[in-house]
Amino acid sequence: MNHFFMNAPKWRTGAGVLTLLAWLTSCGPNNKAVEYPLIETANTNALDIAKVELTDSATILHTDAYYRPHNWIRISSESYLQAGGKRYMLTGAEGITPDSLFWMPESGEASFTLCFEPLPSGTTSFDFIESDCEDCFKLFGIDLTGKKTFDIPDNVPESLRLVDWDAEVPEPIFKTGTTTVNVHFLHYRPELGKEANLYVNTLFGTQQPYTATVDPETGKASFSFLQCGTVQAAVVLNNSMAGSAWLAPGETTELYVDMHSIGYYLSLRREEKKKITYPAPFQRLYSSGTYANLNNVGNQLDNSPYYSMNSLTGEFADYHMTSTEYAAHVVDTYKALADSIARSNFSLLKKEMKLLALRQDAFSAMAQGDYLREHNYRHINRQWDYNFKVEGIAPLKPADAKAICQLFDINDTKLLMGENVSDYVRAACSSSFDWPQLADIQKGLVKDLRQIAGYPAKAENVALTDADFAQMKAMDNPFYLEAFTLMQKKAKEELAAVEAKSRVETTPDVPKERLFDALIAPYKGKVVIVDFWNTWCGPCRAAIQANEPLKSSNLKSDNLVWVYIANETSPIVKYKTMIPDIQGLHYRLNQEQWNYLCDKFKIDGIPSYVLVDKSGAYKLRNDFRDHSLMIKTLIEELEK
Template sequence: MKNSTFVASALLALMLAACQTGPKVVENPLIESANSMTLDIAKVELTDTATVLHVDAYFRPHYWIRIDSKTYLRAEGKNYALTDAQGITPDSLFWMPESGEASFVLSFQPLPKRTKSFDFIESDCADCFKLFGIDLTGKKSYDTPEGIPAEALQIDGNATMPAPVFKSGETTVEVHLLHHRKELGKEQAMYVNTLTGGQEEYTAAIDSVTGVVTFKFSQYGLAEALFPMAGSVLLAPGEHVTVYIDQRFSGQRIVASRKGSEIQSFRTLYADGTYANLNNLVNSRTDWPAWSMNLYSGKFGDYKMSAEAYETYVVNRYKELSDSIASDSLPSLMKEWMLLSLKGEAVVAMMDGDRGREFNYRYLHNDWDRRNPVKGIDPMKPESILGLTKLFDINDPQLLMGARSSDYIGSVAYADEAWIKAAGIQTGLVPSLRKFIPLVGKAQAGTLTEADMKVFGAEDNPFYADALRAMQQETLAQLEAVKDKAVVERTPDVPVEKLFDAIVSPYKGKVVLVDFWNTWCGPCRAAIKATEPLKDTELKSDDLVWIYIANETSPIVKYKTMIPDIKGKHFRLNDKQWEYLAKKFKIDGIPSYVLVDKDGSYRLRNDLRDHDLLCKTLAEKSQSE
């Protein structure tokens, strides 16, 4: 009898729930991932007749956003169209107010009642707003992804700090993008900070089915791989490292930015490999305390400080922060890593004190024109470094394990010799780096000689000389592979005053776009990538010539492996030639464009940095009589 009563009561409850007509409201739903931080879904109302989204927008004041009338919701493979908008007009420009914040309401066809999550798709264009996995079940936190192996999950916060590995080898980084959506991108970028103090960029295609992307590259000594927005990992040369990136970090960032939101710890990255434990510890939380000097905040020190006062300031700031690290309840390994990072920062702050205070001035006065020298900076003296050497060993190889170690490397490698002598450093990491780094450019250009190698002595780790020889061997092999594909035009043998005319004069009667660029320039590469496919379609014309001018700051191997995929005429100028043309056209940065008309006249056209305007202008001019 009791069972019958219970069953009847349960059926009645279900019937009453089915008869309810009031809206289901979900406040501040979790969002799985997104391709932009501009939009947030603050509230979802589900009724029998509509799905209503309360949308918050965040963007630069006085800039516009736009919502396409073809926007739809997607749930369980079906699309639900936009039916109404309040506070914004679809297909029209919506100008953000002074606050940079706005709200509007979008209504769609009703989602099925049992829908657990849905996607917001602002049309199907590549750069339209897209938010995925908007939760309707009331979840409050993100769970740990499935399928991550034990090595990438385990963390020992009391383990000892590993040592930097000094050897060379081909490294493979296999990246698994968890919760990947094809709309989040077809390529993954990885930036590698090297032992030379420089940074290499790698881009590879993402497998649309598995969400896996693989990078392979030659590595010389310890390196740090950075993944945009996701974190970084230390790499030992010659190993195969598997990295798991939880792409829900893009949704979590939106959720965490909500007003009044409780910041939840979110682990973005998991890894295996030689430095698995340290990498996983550092990436295990997004809310680790940041004991940093923040050298580039514009607030470190005062540009008006005397050299002596600045030295005291650096030393005292280091002591304060190191004491804070020691007294915190962090795991011992995390404390050691943070302290190594702080030590590296302190070395940079001291050795680059003149430039640091100049940066401070330019930041505070918003004056970034290097042609305007900053006067009144009291020059630092090499003896200032003694203030730090009394506190820790600035020649300790373990400093390479800290965050921002590339800044430390650049600081000690290029410091005046007087600083190194004042520090009393004669052998070890710093002297070897100072011999090694200046020769990297020669090895990467294929011009290294055995005479160059005589700088290394018995006191130096043989790694450095071996690495340089391996770099040169790789360079020569890569140049040989592209020698018949990479065509670099001979620079006209004329005075610099006549150089530009000599380059473009063979094409009089045609429209010529001269693109000033370099391989290390991200916006340059992005612009070229966007334009290249159009050369065979809407910009295909016998009356349109593409000329690309780079200089010798583009590493020769990188340059020659890139230009076969860039249709046009390629010139690589020396410093004198580039400097003259930069002054002639008042080039303020790259990419910069000079447009030559059919009559041979030309002028700088940096408004063509707008890709749409560039395409429109070239199409019109090349098709005109």
Template sequence: MTYQNNKPYNMPSTFLKSLSFFSLAMIIVALMSACSPSGPRTVENPLVNYANTSTIDVVKVELNDSNTVLHVKSHFTPGYWIRIAGDSYLMADGKKYALTATEGIKTDTEFWMPESGEADFKLIFEPLPFDTERFDFIEGEDPKAFKLWNIDVTGKPAAQYPDGLPKELQAEFVDGEVPDVVFGIGKTTVNFHLLPYREEIAPELSMYVNSMDGSQEEYPIKLDEKGNGSVAFEQYGSCRAFVVDTQNGISYADLTLQPGEIVDCYLDARISGSMAMRYRDPRPSTHVSRALHNGAYSNFDRMRTQLRKYHGLQLHTGTFADFHMTTDEYKNMVKSLYLANTDSIQASDAPLMQKEYEQLQLQNDVLEAMADYRYLLGHNYRHVKNNWREAVPDDSIKVNLTDADFAEVLTWFDVVNPKLLIEGQAVGATDWNAYGAAGDLSKSVRMFMKKAGMAKKMKLGKADLDTLNSLSNPFFAQACDSIMQRATRRQLQLQKNGKMSETPNVADDKVFDAIVAPYKGKVVIVDLWNTWCGPCRAALKENEPLKSGELDNEDIVWVYIADESSDPVKYLSMIEEIKGVHHKVNEKQIASIRERFNVDGIPYYIVVDRQGKAEGRPDLRDHAKYVETIKSKL
């Protein structure tokens, strides 16, 4: 029914019958044409949906008859360089549009970032059709090239949730109290789903689990052809976990887990695009969330990941405290900051759960500021002196907190509130029970952090277990016992593979020569590393493919030397995936190697040529130089 002069008007049936399907189709086409772009246009701040970098952002697109111009803003470390490949192109509707010119940058040439860390340039391409809605920017075919996918030039706002997210997870945060910490043991399984999934944009993901014992474990996530993957691990107490793109440092999820649960966690792939756009002012509203899961803490995490302001103490900036301070000045500063931030939190109109959580964050910072005061003041000393290599002189730090100073903190807030553990382990940074705090939670957490480390190395004795069993909460003894049993089983299983070579029984200062002696006449690449070393793991991941690629050569021998600081079970597990000869040396042996080659940190590389001459090469941390040097020795 239609209306004419505000009165109902019935259209004659003869007209309806004469309206053919063709006529309807023509009307629809005409309406669509009227709404579609038909000429040159400029789009400011187009929505970048997916990216493999946060170094560059497309802040404006000009679609013209003769070309398409991308206005690019780069943010990177001053004094470092970026490069734009000459074979860059745009991809739209399955067709490539080549790069034809640039302004402000030369292709295939190192562009050094200025002191500001910001740079603007233009990339000019063959013209995209005016009706283009989305396109990809591909900076050449190198696997490490910049790639921005699905750049939207329609002007439409971003959807609140990614396509494919279950309805039950499309929920808003419900206010309440911060949930309790669970002291329990169980096998936790997290099933991951990347939404949407496209093979070319799939990141290399790992889940990092921060456990109640203060340790962190990495679990690689292998996605299948549908973008699904799973991680299972033994969990001891409530913990925090982060899902990170290990190649680009982009965080996809931040979740709190309860021991023994099975969780479905959905990863919004648009997070990568939001990181590329993060320097825009104002920052675009992309609605991405890092808490799309159905676990026990899902509601809490929805609140937590939406926080925009941090009311903590900014402890690790190097400027938190002045190393010239006296004891009273330092303690009073911490107290005044705590009270000021508490007032700010309580005066806000934030939900009650958010206020409680922000207070817990702040209190964790206060406990750390008091327990680790010498480290924090030393950090300021290094920052002021710009000297990060030499030890901080003992007499440079004037602060010396007493038992009375620590006891005073107990009057500020409940330092042994179990909920503090949902944000960190500062409650165990020192033994607050020794200064008068009720119960034994602080003592228990502090002991747990130490004994769990011993259990992982299978060095936990009966006396240690007896001490743990004396604690009021049986969880800590049960957890340590479980950790050691699991480590023992895993080590026996891995030892069957026999991947680790026996270290020669020679004098400490002769052990290096004895390790490389069997390979004289070949080029030996010695890698000093340890399981706990993040840069070592990153380098291993980058270098390993070379052995079956451009450095696939029988005249190269890969030797890996770790020491006893490496977790024994993790070590055996990791070397299964590293092609080469593996040795684990003791403290005196590694000290001899470090002294001989002036080792300044790890990873550290030693190249032994065909004649047996060994040379320390820390410069091979540069991947390109690593490959170039090894090739030159063949």
């Protein structure tokens, strides 16, 4: 289960809630108004400035907020504007109460007004700083001159600016090597994030995360890792996508990331919502290396159509469709989108890129025919209890699914070069259909991917056997044997380095029906918080990180026990590297045990929490995804 949940960050609370000043007195008649000012960059896309009013007595920000429905944001009473090295403090607000929780409506959009001390006459730009806490909202370079486009950065090497729009998408490289990626964040500010992440999507359909510190002076972060085959990597700063790049194994690649991209995304949202036009395309990343041209084209942002099947919306398929009807629907949708790409004004390279992504999307949609029709039923009927079995959907027949193989070559290695590479690999490895038989494939990519399915997880857990290696040795492409040999060797070395530092509790040897009671039995009379998590779950990690300091402060108590339950999808090396920094008892369950507990508590995703009170009674408490509620409840339970 991989549904992620998170609430809005908890902003620092000021000394008290400000009383709203008399509005007409504090915010006098307008001297100047700037609508939808260009914002250079930000640490969030949850806030936007619709209008700035400048008067002799105040600066007024008409603010739009975008966030998940029924989740909250908060604006600190210590918010200020910054210009010319000076601060101009918040004096009042309308539509929101500073320091209080503001719950987002069903639409996920809201508006309010913030009033500040007046900016000096002649100010050309300013920053909005929602107090000095690290996670508070910060918008930089709010322009007051009427500027509408971003300047091209002048510190990108000229050789990295070259683009051949009519080139072909290059082939993937089946080799291994140590790759170095140097990311240069242009227009960097430490408030945008002190650590950068590189999420590497491999040609095996897996993802490897890496973290590096950003040098506050140069804005540079460097990554080095074992790479097996061509990969696509996402550059992320402060949970915001900063760019993506294809990487060749064994190369040193320089990536220059323009952090004005966050401001550009705000502009695109304005264009869509408010019909404000920002016509100039924006390049968020410049690249060196084998895939430089592909990266430079792929990171040209504009408001052009995506040409997606949109298969996961719940509305793509109709659950009433027969097998034949569903297959025809996938084919017809693909043909219509492919024809639109062919008739577009895109360059040859961009057309090929979009077509590869569409083919991956269509192949995935066909492989998931049964799931997507069931998903439509659940979407229409709001039936998300997966213990409820949807009946009456005829399974997609191989003879119908075969139609996708007649549209394009599913064995084409370039299908590893589309942006939906993980979807393609999962579809190729699907157990629902024997794709080699349906497509009459004797050898090549699809057969190889199906043969090594499961090997990435086994390598990460140092579990590949001699029989596995013998099977890889017999494969036509020697790359797989080389890759998995190196992957398991690396995992084994890393495991040896962390083995002595981590402790995993022995899972009680009892039937699964008695497992949970056996886990908590030793702690009757204490409060127990059981956290279901996995290493690959970002919100799980964020929640754990937020809790750690509390264990030595607000929630420090011998009567509070923290129990962490993960399963074998957490790679053993990553798991044992992480848990020494997480105070508590750690259990790593097998899939049968995990599935039973998830069914027992009706767990709908992770993180999930079970609270055990002092009497030993327990209950699922997924409202604890609201971190402040978790803290409040645990303190109350300890006081009983």
